[in-house]
Amino acid sequence: MKFNRSQVKTYLQSSDFTSLFIEELGWDYADGSPIYLTVDEENYTIEAAAQKRGMMVYHCVSDNGILPNSKIRKKIDTEVTSYSQEHLIIYTDKKQEKQVWQWVKRESANKTKAKETTFNITQSGELLTQKLESLFIDFAEEENLTLTDVTQRTQKAFDIEKITKKFFDDFQLEHRKFVTFIKGIDNIKDANWYASVILNRLMFIYFLQKKGFLDHGNTDYLQDKLKASQSKGKDLYYQEFLQTLFFDGFGKAEKFRKDGTAALIGRIKYINGGLFLPHIIEEKYRGKITINDAGFEDIFKLFSGYTWHLDDTPSGKDDEINPDVLGYIFEKYINQKEFGAYYTKPEITNYLCERTINKFISEKVGNVQIFDHFNNQLCQQLLDEILPQLSILDPACGSGAFLVAALQHLIKIYTAIFDFIQVSGNELNQARLRGCLKS
Secondary structure (H helix, E strand, O other): OOOOHHHHHHHHHHOOHHHHHHHHOOOEOOOOOOEEEEEOOEEEEEEEEEEEOOEEEEEEEEOOOOOOOHHHHHHHHHHHHOOOOOEEEEEEOOOOOEEEEEEEEEOOOOOEEEEEEEEEOOOOOHHHHHHHHHHOOOHHHOOOOOHHHHHHHHHHHHOOEEOOHHHHHHHHHHHHHHHHOEEOOOOHHHHHHHHHHHHHHHHHHHHHHHOOOOOOOOOOHHHHHHHHHHHHOOOOHHHHHHHHHHHHHHOOOHHHOOOOHHHHHOOOOOOOOHHHOOOHHHHHOOOOOEEOHHHHHHHHHHHHOEEOOOOOOOOOOOOOOOOHHHHHHHHHHOOHHHHOOOOOOHHHHHHHHHHHHHHHHHHHOOOOOHHHOOOHHHHHHHHHHHHHHOOOOOOOOOOOHHHHHHHHHHHHHHHHHHHHHHHHOOHHHHHHHHHHHHO
């Protein structure tokens, strides 16, 4: 049995949680009658969808069909704990259009913290699918599987944070530590620079692996290769594996790779870009650089504590890598003037894109500010003529910050159009807008 990402997403879209866990994740049927609760004068029905070694998965729906807020969800979890200590609760609205997956971490006897993931059926489901892969139980694992194992898998899936400023603060600390594991570079400035080079490469690869783009979909590719390297000997990961992966894997098409590369790195596609060409530091200290395995263990531990995802807004596409993270790192940890790497801050890119796009659209519709003059005719013109023909070019296209800012402003425009159409009740434009959002 293999984890089927496509089928998992199908079951998520239909809110068929029993089939999801039993047919695709390898869990078992759960016996027991529904639990009926009354919280803050609202009635809730909680049914068991599946279980594994006593870890329960519940589906909760309110009688009024409205998703309970976070405060009420916390109360519901407390009540459900009296029925099953270890559990996961999935809340849905009456129309089954929105889901909130809740797992509560017990940090101490009196302190708990809810870890929640929201899914809307307008999303592809990639974010939640990445998490559910941790809950997949292969038949070969059944014999020795315990409740503790299942609980740890559930924690791995849901006890992670979104990539926020905290990540960058943690990254800065790990960056400083990582420098101490680099040997063979006698200049501290060069060592710091090279640490940034390696970590930026690893972050990019980590995004790829979490998307299932590496070696037949291995989402733990870097960590698995580290374990394999350590089984062969001490501190070989950088010297043997990573350098081969960087320069003979991502850096070259398959037909130009050395013999034995495929056996070492697996199935890896060539990436045509400068990130995996030999760096000036690598040329300067050729044959002298080594990096201890312990440095990579710490970095991967940091990376694994965060959701390596993208746009998980209800109306957004959650299956596109967001370059904001790399851009921020470039800004914070690369000496721009000295090294020739320039990153434009979001405040500037947002301002430039907003002014440029608004001016372009304004000229097309008679020099009026569209946000102040929405009507059915204007919406039709925007959806049929202007927005579909809008092209944006970023000649530099370094981290992609300008393109991301442009996309974000276009989302604001589409959202404003959507809000107007919803209020106006124009069914033709509503259908047209739905088609635009899908494309």
